[in-house]
Amino acid sequence: MTNQTTLDPFALWKSMYEKTEANMNEAIHETLQKEAFSEYLGQFQGAYLHYQQLIQNTTDNYLKQINMPNREEISNIASLIINVEEKIECLDQKVEDELLTNPLSSEISKLKVSISKLDKKMNQILKAVGKEQEIDSAPADSSSEQNNQHS
Template identity: 40%
Template sequence: MATNTSFDGFTLWKNLYDQTENAWRDVIQQTLEQKSFAEGLGQVQSQYLQVQSLVDNLTESYLKQMNMPSREDLSNVASLIINVDTKVDNLEDQLDQLATGGNAEAVDAVKNEVDALKRTVTKLDKKLDTVISLLNTTIEKQNEAILKVEASATNEKLAQVEPQKQPEQPKKAPTQAPNNK
């Protein structure tokens, strides 16, 4: 009497997964609970914050030297645009009130002023978009330069740690003239 057993790859794979997952879960949990792991994470975070602060300071000084606006400058311009937009809305409301009152000349004058303000806001908005795109391009170039500098520094450190070994040249035996006797 033969029993019919078939190979079930899925069950085998699931059992293997469950066993390795349990083992790795325990190892990872122990690692995460160690004080040295937390200290290492704290050091990495501290170094990251120092680098981020340095990059922020360098970016700010670079933008000042290149006579380009910073994020703060852009936010100030954006708030000015919002204020102008609010004033335009208020003028439009006043126009509506005047239009219902029947003063046609005043309405036309205010409409012309509102149209001029709208054109000004549109121009400012386009200029702000241009400045933002230039700023993003500059930041991307600066980040690329920082990555190149970091890669170069890493390569220099590796070169110092692992000096290159020069293969030794085999010594040649002195050649002797054939002896003709």
């Protein structure tokens, strides 16, 4: 019996890939090392940047005509809103700190205590005045009763 070789499609594909890859790699390296390629790439990049600037200017002019803000204006407004929110939070914190540590709050508490004491004293005075009026009116009532009895 003789050894027969069978056709292996994967081995054939692998060898074809390796040869093609080596040739392509060599061609790409040669092209990239040429100064003409660098000049062409620079020109292409310049043209693309010019095209991009033209599109940006056209878009900005269109947005101005239809009275719409562009990206930069929206970004500025967003940063202003963030700054305002930060300032509000800072003011809110200051107000809370002032309410908690404010000497006026202790003064207000002292005034409440003083008013409470004054209210109690006024009630005592009103009771005392009410008793004096009862005492003053009591003899007058008894003298009028005596006068009624004599008549």
